[in-house]
Each structure stands twice: as C-alpha cells, then as structure tokens.
Amino acid sequence: MYAGDDVSSVVVDVGTHTTRLGYAGEDQPQSITSSQIGIITEEGDRSGEIITDEPKIDYERKNFEVEPIVNTDGYITDFDKFQVYLENKLKNSLQLDLTEAPLLFTEPNMHNKDHRLKLTEILFEKCNVPCLFICKNAVLSSFACGKSTCLVLDSGHNSTYAAPVFEGYILNGSTLKYKIGGSYVSSKLHEYLKNKGISVNPRYSFTKTVDGENTKITPKDVTGFTDSYRDYHIEKIIRFFKEECSLVSDIPIAEKKLENIKSFEYELPDGKKFEIGGERCLYPEVFFSGVDVINQELQKTGGDFQMDEDNSHLKGFIGVQHAITESINQADLDIRKELYSNILATGGNCMTQGFLSRLQKELLEIAPQNLRVKASSSHSGSVTEYCASSFTGGSILGSLGSFQQMWFSKQEYEENGAIMVERKCP
Amino acid sequence: MKNDVNSILQLKKREKKAEAKSKQKKEKKRPEGVNREVFSLTNGIPPLMGTQEASATIKGKKRALNWKVDKWVWTPFFNPARGDNLKLKHWQKDKNKDEVYSFAKINQKIALVDFDDEEYDKYLKDLNDDWNKEETEYLWEMCERFDLRFIIIHDRYDKKYQRTVEELKDRYYSCAKKLLEEREQEDHNIVKKPFNYDYEVKRKYYLEKLYLRTKQQNEKEKHIIEYIKKLDQKLKKYEKEEKNLAKILDEDKQGNLLRKQEDDSGKGEKKEGVSGAYLRSQHIIAPVPMSEKSQSQMDIIFNEMELIPSQLKPTEKVLELFTEIKKEIIRMLSLHKHIKKRKEEISILNDKLKDMEDFCKISELNKSAPVGARSTGAMRYPPPQIGQDHVPPSMSRNPSATSERLHPSAARQSVQKSPNKDAKSAKGGKKRKAGGGGPGSKRSRN
Numbered sequence: 001m002y003a004g005d006d007v008s009s010v011v012v013d014v015g016t017h018t019t020r021l022g023y024a025g026e027d028q029p030q031s032i033t034s035s036q037i038g039i040i041t042e043e044g045d046r047s048g049e050i051i052t053d054e055p056k057i058d059y060e061r062k063n064f065e066v067e068p069i070v071n072t073d074g075y076i077t078d079f080d081k082f083q084v085y086l087e088n089k090l091k092n093s094l095q096l097d098l099t100e101a102p103l104l105f106t107e108p109n110m111h112n113k114d115h116r117l118k119l120t121e122i123l124f125e126k127c128n129v130p131c132l133f134i135c136k137n138a139v140l141s142s143f144a145c146g147k148s149t150c151l152v153l154d155s156g157h158n159s160t161y162a163a164p165v166f167e168g169y170i171l172n173g174s175t176l177k178y179k180i181g182g183s184y185v186s187s188k189l190h191e192y193l194k195n196k197g198i199s200v201n202p203r204y205s206f207t208k209t210v211d212g213e214n215t216k217i218t219p220k221d222v223t224g225f226t227d228s229y230r231d232y233h234i235e236k237i238i239r240f241f242k243e244e245c246s247l248v249s250d251i252p253i254a255e256k257k258l259e260n261i262k263s264f265e266y267e268l269p270d271g272k273k274f275e276i277g278g279e280r281c282l283y284p285e286v287f288f289s290g291v292d293v294i295n296q297e298l299q300k301t302g303g304d305f306q307m308d309e310d311n312s313h314l315k316g317f318i319g320v321q322h323a324i325t326e327s328i329n330q331a332d333l334d335i336r337k338e339l340y341s342n343i344l345a346t347g348g349n350c351m352t353q354g355f356l357s358r359l360q361k362e363l364l365e366i367a368p369q370n371l372r373v374k375a376s377s378s379h380s381g382s383v384t385e386y387c388a389s390s391f392t393g394g395s396i397l398g399s400l401g402s403f404q405q406m407w408f409s410k411q412e413y414e415e416n417g418a419i420m421v422e423r424k425c426p
Numbered sequence: 427m428k429n430d431v432n433s434i435l436q437l438k439k440r441e442k443k444a445e446a447k448s449k450q451k452k453e454k455k456r457p458e459g460v461n462r463e464v465f466s467l468t469n470g471i472p473p474l475m476g477t478q479e480a481s482a483t484i485k486g487k488k489r490a491l492n493w494k495v496d497k498w499v500w501t502p503f504f505n506p507a508r509g510d511n512l513k514l515k516h517w518q519k520d521k522n523k524d525e526v527y528s529f530a531k532i533n534q535k536i537a538l539v540d541f542d543d544e545e546y547d548k549y550l551k552d553l554n555d556d557w558n559k560e561e562t563e564y565l566w567e568m569c570e571r572f573d574l575r576f577i578i579i580h581d582r583y584d585k586k587y588q589r590t591v592e593e594l595k596d597r598y599y600s601c602a603k604k605l606l607e608e609r610e611q612e613d614h615n616i617v618k619k620p621f622n623y624d625y626e627v628k629r630k631y632y633l634e635k636l637y638l639r640t641k642q643q644n645e646k647e648k649h650i651i652e653y654i655k656k657l658d659q660k661l662k663k664y665e666k667e668e669k670n671l672a673k674i675l676d677e678d679k680q681g682n683l684l685r686k687q688e689d690d691s692g693k694g695e696k697k698e699g700v701s702g703a704y705l706r707s708q709h710i711i712a713p714v715p716m717s718e719k720s721q722s723q724m725d726i727i728f729n730e731m732e733l734i735p736s737q738l739k740p741t742e743k744v745l746e747l748f749t750e751i752k753k754e755i756i757r758m759l760s761l762h763k764h765i766k767k768r769k770e771e772i773s774i775l776n777d778k779l780k781d782m783e784d785f786c787k788i789s790e791l792n793k794s795a796p797v798g799a800r801s802t803g804a805m806r807y808p809p810p811q812i813g814q815d816h817v818p819p820s821m822s823r824n825p826s827a828t829s830e831r832l833h834p835s836a837a838r839q840s841v842q843k844s845p846n847k848d849a850k851s852a853k854g855g856k857k858r859k860a861g862g863g864g865p866g867s868k869r870s871r872n
Binding site: 003005006007008102130131166167169171172173174331332333334335336368369370371401402404405407409410411412415423426 | 505507508509510511512514515516517527528529530532533571572575577578580581582591630633634636637638639641644
C-alpha cells in the first residue's frame with residue numbers, strides 16, 4: 001500500500017549556514033540558500049529594506065549590512081525579520097502563500113521551550129499558517145536514512161551534536177552539543193593565510209582583466225562597504241578554499257609528521273597563488289583530537305599563531321568519537337547495541353575528505369569490543385544528503401499518510417494555547 | 427503501377443513476369459485484417475504464435491473509446507483520526523470522495539491497563555509506599571503518550587521525581603498485574619510473566635560491566651577459551667587411548683595378541699591363530715599388525731635377546747613360546763607407554779597446582795585494582811544485593827580446597843553459566859576442569 005499522501009505541505013529547514021525549503025515529497029529541497037539577510041542602511045527611500053534573495057545580497061552595493069537570521073546556536077533571535085525572510089522565500093521559490101501551506105519546521109537538537117513557543121505564536125498569529133509541526137533535526141535525519149533508531153552525529157557549520165534517536169523520538173537527556181563546526185576550520189584557515197602574508201580580498205575590491213595570457217588585477221576603492229558585507233564575501237572565498245583543500249588524516253595528527261602530507265596548490269579569485277601543506281590536515285583534526293592538540297601542534301611548528309582566546313566552551317570536547325560514546329553511555333543499556341550499529345554522520349562538515357573512514361576507525365578502538373560498530377552516512381553521500389538530510393527526513397514525514405493526523409492545527413492552538421506544541425510535537 | 431514501372435525502367439519481360447508472380451503470391455497469402463507493412467515485416471511468413479489482440483485493434487476500437495478516465499479533484503478531506511476539524515487538501519478520485527480516509531485506521535493505540543479512583547484506592551494504594559496517586563497518574567499519562575516505550579518515558583519524565591527506568595516499569599507492571607488479577611483476567615501476559623525488578627537491575631549491572639571490559643580482557647578470555655578447547659581435545663585423546671589400553675590388557679588375559687592394538691572390536695572370545703592351514707615358518711616371520719614404532723622396538727628387543735625369528739625352528743612348541751614372547755613384549759611396551767603418560771600427567775598437574783597457588787596470591791593483591799580506562803562511564807547501578815543463597819559454591823579461594831579439586835573426575839563439573847558467577851571465579855572453575863594452567867601457565871613455559 002502506498003503510504004504517501006501529498007497534501008502539498010512545505011518543509012522549512014533553517015540552519016546556521018543555509019536554509020533549505022521545499023515541498024514535502026521531494027527528495028531535494030527546492031532552494032538551498034544562505035541563512036543571511038541584507039539590510040540597506042543607505043539613506044533614502046529604500047533605507048531599512050530587507051533583502052532576502054541570495055543573488056541580491058551578493059550584488060555589489062555599498063551601505064549594506066548582512067546579518068544572519070539565526071544565532072550561532074540555530075535559534076531565531078529576531079522574529080520580525082524572520083517572518084519577512086520566510087514569506088519572501090516561499091513566494092519566490094515555491095510561489096506559495098503561507099496561509100495555504102501546512103508547514104513542517106525543523107529545530108536544533110537541544111530542546112528550547114521558549115524558542116518553540118515563540119515560533120508557534122508567530123507562525124499562527126502573524127503568518128496564519130493552517131497547521132504546523134516542529135521536529136528536531138536529528139529525528140528527521142534518521143528518517144532520511146530509513147532508520148527509526150540510530151545515533152546521529154550532526155556536524156554542521158557552527159555546532160556538532162551527538163543525539164541518540166530511539167524509535168523516532170530524540171533522547172533529550174543523552175544529547176550532547178559542542179560549539180565547534182565548519183566555521184572553526186574556516187576561521188583557522190583565514191588566520192593561516194593572514195600569517196603567511198596572503199590577504200584575502202573580496203570580489204568587489206578588485207577588477208580582473210584577462211589579456212591573452214596576462215591577467216591584470218586592479219584594486220578598487222572599498223570605502224562605503226560595510227564590515228559585515230566584506231566578511232560575508234570573504235567567508236565565501238574561504239569556504240571554497242576549505243572545501244577543496246581540507247583533509248582528515250587517517251591517523252592522529254600527533255603521530256604524523258605534518259611535512260609528509262602532500263601539499264595543495266590554490267589560486268584565490270584575485271590571482272594570488274599559494275601552497276598549503278600539512279595545515280590542511282591539521283585544522284580538521286580538531287574534530288578528532290580537540291582544540292588543545294591543535295594548539296600544541298601549532299606551537300611545535302613554531303611561527304606566529306594566535307592561541308584561541310576563548311575555548312572554555314570547548315573544554316570537554318576531545319573528539320567526535322568520544323562525543324558519540326559519551327552520548328551512548330548516557331542512554332539506557334538496552335539500546336546501546338542498536339545505537340552503536342547505527343551511527344549516522346550528517347551535516348556539511350562530515351563531507352570533509354577522510355572524515356567518515358577516520359570516524360569508523362576511531363570508534364572501533366574505543367567502543368566496547370563485543371559490539372558491532374558501524375558509522376555511515378546517507379546512501380549516496382552526495383552534497384544534498386549531507387547538508388539537507390533533515391529536509392529529506394521532513395519531506396518523507398510530511399508526505400506520509402499516517403502523519404496527517406499529527407499536525408498541530410490552528411484550531412488546536414486557539415483552544416489550548418501555544419503550550420500544546422510541547423504535547424503535539426515531541 | 428506495374429505499367430508505370432515498366433515504362434520507366436523498361437524491364438525485360440521475364441522480370442516482369444517474375445515480379446507479377448511474386449506479387450500475386452504475396453497478395454494471395456496476405457490475410458485480411460493485417461496491414462501490408464506488418465505483413466512484410468515477417469516476409470510473408472505467418473508468425474508461429476498467435477498475438478494477443480490489443481484493445482485498440484479494429485474490433486476493440488469501440489471498447490477503447492468508451493473508456494472513461496477517472497477524474498481527480500484537489501479537495502479538502504476530513505481525517506477521522508484527528509480531534510479537530512482541520513481540513514487539508516489532497517488529490518482524490520472524484521468517485522471515491524465519500525470514502526473514509528484510508529490512513530485513519532493506522533492510528534492504533536496501545537491498550538493500557540487503566541484504573542479509576544475506586545480501583546486505585548482499593549488495590550494500588552498500598553502496593554508500593556514509594557509512589558503516590560499523583561505520580562502514578564502522571565506515569566499513566568506518559569505511558570499513553572508514548573505507547574509504553576519506557577526508555578522515552580524515562581527520558582521525558584519530570585526530573586523532580588528521579589526515577590530509573592526499572593522503577594517506572596516496575597510500577598506500571600505491578601499495578602497492571604494487580605488490576606488484572608482483581609478483574610480475573612489471569613491469562614494476560616503481564617500476569618503470566620511478571621516483571622522482575624531485581625533481575626532487571628542485576629542484568630543491567632552485569633551488562634554494564636560487560637560493556638566496560640577492555641580489549642585486553644576480551645583477548646585474554648578468547649585465549650583462555652581456545653586453550654580450554656585444545657586441552658579438552660587432548661583429554662579426549664588420552665581417554666580414548668586409556669580405554670584401548672584397558673581393553674588390550676584385558677584381552678591379553680584372553681590371549682588375542684595378533685590383533686591390532688587399537689582394534690577394540692572386543693572379540694575376546696575368538697580363539698587364537700589363523701583358521702585353515704598355514705606354514706609355521708611363515709607364521710613366525712609374519713609381521714604382527716601393529717605400528718611401525720612398536721615393530722621397530724620389538725626388533726630391538728629381539729636383537730638384544732639375540733633372537734632372530736627367521737632362524738627359529740618352526741615347531742609347535744617353538745611357535746607357542748614365540749607368541750608368548752611377543753605377547754609379553756607387546757604388553758611391556760604398552761605398559762611403558764602408559765607409565766610415561768601417567769608421569770607426564772603428574773608433572774603437568776604439579777605445575778598447575780603451583781600456578782593456582784601463585785594466581786591466588788596475585789588475585790588477592792589485585793582485588794582493589796581500578797576498573798579500566800573508561801571509568802568516566804561510571805557504573806550507575808550499584809552492585810546487586812546478592813543474597814546468601816546466591817553465593818556460587820565455587821567462590822572459595824583456599825589452596826587446600828583447590829588441591830582437593832585437582833582430581834580429574836571431580837573436576838569434570840560443567841561450568842555454570844549463571845550471571846552470578848564473577849568473571850574470576852568462572853576462570854577458576856574452567857581451570858579446574860581440564861589439566862593445564864591458566865594465565866600463569868605462559869609464564870612458567872617461558
């Protein structure tokens with residue numbers, strides 16, 4: 001019996017780096033755009049206008065602030081701006097009116113009651129959605145993989161979570177969160193380039209002319225461009241660089257000589273060419289050894305480097321493999337076996353070359369010996385599967401026939417209040 | 427068309443005729459209802475099998491045109507599984523629009539054993555002093571919400587109550603059992619197989635211990651098991667040979683030496699010798715069916731005695747005496763073998779005794795050693811309250827007791843696989859089973 005029933009519901013998956021939206025029933029989101037909005041600060045009739053389209057944000061303009069719609073924990077801080085963002089996105093990408101669409105929202109894995117209540121209120125009162133469901137990222141990622149019980153390692157842009165999901169419910173008491181993610185590696189690489197004397201210039205700060213074999217770079221005037229706008233563009237460049245060069249080594253970096261790693265040549269958009277050697281393995285290593293080891297290694301190689309000023313929040317983090325085992329150890333004994341044999345790695349950061357195989361290797365060493373340990377990612381391991389696995393899970397959930405009874409409708413909201421969301425959306 | 431072709435191409439008459447013939451042939455054979463092109467596909471030869479008539483053939487065309495496509499509408503529908511009036515829209519066949527929503531029947535709920543106030547006051551109030559009515563009702567609510575998935579219930583349970591999973595299960599199942607018994611529904615599973623709180627706690631304690639084992643411990647255990655297997659095999663071999671030997675020694679008295687030593691067919695009654703006529707001279711030199719080694723040993727002894735079989739005069743008396751000698755020699759050789767084995771056994775057992783004594787001393791010292799590298803996963807469950815009757819009998823550590831049990835027949839106790847046995851005592855039990863050392867034996871060999 002075909003279990004799907006298409007009610008044209010929409011899945012909105014808001015992350016700290018990108019936001020994925022699309023219809024439920026699709027395997028890929030209709031749009032994956034950055035979770036940033038631009039605000040025109042220029043004096044004039046457009047002052048204060050919020051720009052939500054990514055190409056429009058990229059457009060070269062002065063007096064233009066760029067800010068994220070969610071904070072680094074993944075929670076929405078300014079709901080008014082978020083409402084504008086959501087409405088625009090739905091209209092432009094899906095040509096859909098919010099008042100017609102059942103909405104399936106995702107939220108970060110740590111339970112935040114206030115955020116939920118506020119979100120419910122805004123969506124029902126201001127946006128007038130007909131019905132709503134809020135679900136945790138980990139649960140949806142596990143559905144995307146076809147499992148109802150697994151341990152989800154979600155390593156994204158700003159944070160890394162180890163969350164056990166049992167029979168479709170997340171175990172709040174055993175979920176762990178660490179504030180480290182892909183952005184750490186990006187910032188470290190940026191520092192590295194600075195220390196090497198290579199400044200990364202955003203695309204609007206130069207013009208590049210190609211004349212046969214010669215390329216000529218002429219710098220442009222950069223007054224008037226805001227800092228946030230500049231950082232936005234630089235981050236993009238660094239991200240491309242990071243995605244090409246980072247590598248997770250197969251043995252702990254402390255045992256490996258950084259000099260032996262094959263170096264990698266890269267050319268920045270403004271023509272600067274350089275090579276990166278062992279450092280391409282050093283920074284991603286933080287996910288398996290913790291920040292202290294990285295600092296030690298940097299000290300060994302000498303040279304200038306900046307100690308991480310504020311790493312107190314990362315004190316307990318000694319590697320994702322330890323996060324996983326710790327999370328499983330906090331869960332009930334009876335389900336540990338099942339959790340160990342179903343470990344799911346998701347999130348953009350897990351796409352780093354060599355991440356998954358290193359994870360499997362490390363886990364085999366520290367997990368109980370008589371248990372089968374298997375770490376895997378979603379089926380094909382394509383970009384969408386990693387970055388948008390919670391979208392895919394939401395799409396599956398929202399299009400199931402047996403799910404249609406679980407929506408939290410406006411009528412229920414009006415009768416019972418926003419607190420009902422805690423009961424209806426476990 | 428023929429004339430046109432003719433005039434254009436100016437074909438010869440013969441070809442014309444051939445053409446005409448072939449065309450006629452074709453036209454003759456082509457059946458009606460089959461298109462010219464289709465027929466020419468198969469070169470005029472009808473197909474071997476009949477084809478199924480598609481409904482859009484000439485005959486079925488009318489049928490096909492009468493088909494009506496079902497109309498689908500984007501319509502709001504009512505979902506009986508919902509408690510409110512939310513009407514979502516979906517695509518549905520127009521003719522089915524009055525059908526009940528097919529997914530509503532999936533909304534199954536677990537049948538909780540529920541109680542009302544009266545029943546609570548009567549039966550459940552005094553069942554467990556640790557629980558009050560408020561908490562019991564809260565637990566029931568959680569059970570209904572999460573369909574008796576206790577692990578999730580425990581995760582979402584209010585922290586102020588501080589209950590473990592076993593306590594929650596215990597409360598629910600004991601109450602349910604009491605209620606069912608009072609309602610006289612004794613054939614429910616909860617009554618037949620009641621929840622055993624103590625057993626669950628113990629089981630989890632040992633499971634946790636199992637998970638906290640280090641790699642080294644696991645490898646050690648593997649080693650020991652392999653070793654025991656080898657020793658078992660050796661023991662079996664010894665037993666077999668002993669049996670054979672015993673048989674041989676018995677058979678000797680009945681005089682059946684010419685048979686092979688390992689032959690235990692047990693035909694002790696049969697008379698000595700070969701049936702029928704034979705030459706004694708041949709009989710003397712005939713090789714006795716036994717192993718090469720023993721044969722060569724016998725030859726050595728003959729040499730020492732300066733007895734050469736081929737030079738003996740094959741009289742009856744000589745033959746008799748010679749077979750006697752052979753008997754005695756074989757008996758002597760087997761006894762030698764037996765003695766040798768026994769001596770070996772004694773030395774091994776002595777070694778084992780020494781090892782056991784050493785091990786006892788070491789285990790006394792190691793009693794207070796830490797659990798292992800992963801003590802951060804500290805055991806949440808306290809060691810179970812093991813009552814007197816649960817103390818396994820093999821827990822004694824006195825060297826005198828162990829030396830008593832060194833007797834092989836007593837050592838053949840089967841190793842109990844009850845959870846009550848501590849890992850160390852289990853090792854000790856296994857050691858006593860077969861001849862051979864434990865972890866210390868490697869030391870002595872090296």
